[in-house]
Amino acid sequence: MSGWRFLLDENIDPKTATYLEKEGIYAEHVRDALWQGADDEADVLPYARDHELIDAGVPGCSRSYHNDRHVSASRFVW
Template structure:
């Protein structure tokens, strides 16, 4: 069974990582993993593939357009003003509903889970 692993994009509140790390979710923020200004195609996509992480992003126009085989998965957040604790609760609800990471394919919209 594949483990749930996430990378939060720059447009997601970094405090979200703290909420989920207390629940033993493997989650990193792009600022910590790759630094400020990381490029989507040159930096983030290779990191996602290498670490088998799902990107959580509000960058719908860029990440929503990438081919599903370009990454390990995308979770799109349309409400980019959502508080960190709500994002964390939504991801936790999504993880619980899917159960196995192996059941997650492609992409998911996070807003309805929050």
């Protein structure tokens, strides 16, 4: 079992969480953990921190990435 735990952002197909789980990697999709359209800064990142998850998203697809150029690319895993 992997020590990595992922929160998959809404721009990633939810089936990815199912695939990762089958491979023994813990993964939650943001639509299941929170809701579709959850705000990255106000909702997603705090949830990921509180549950010790890596927030995995695609750089450039996030609303906050486009709206706030100060979002660190290091929060993304790809």
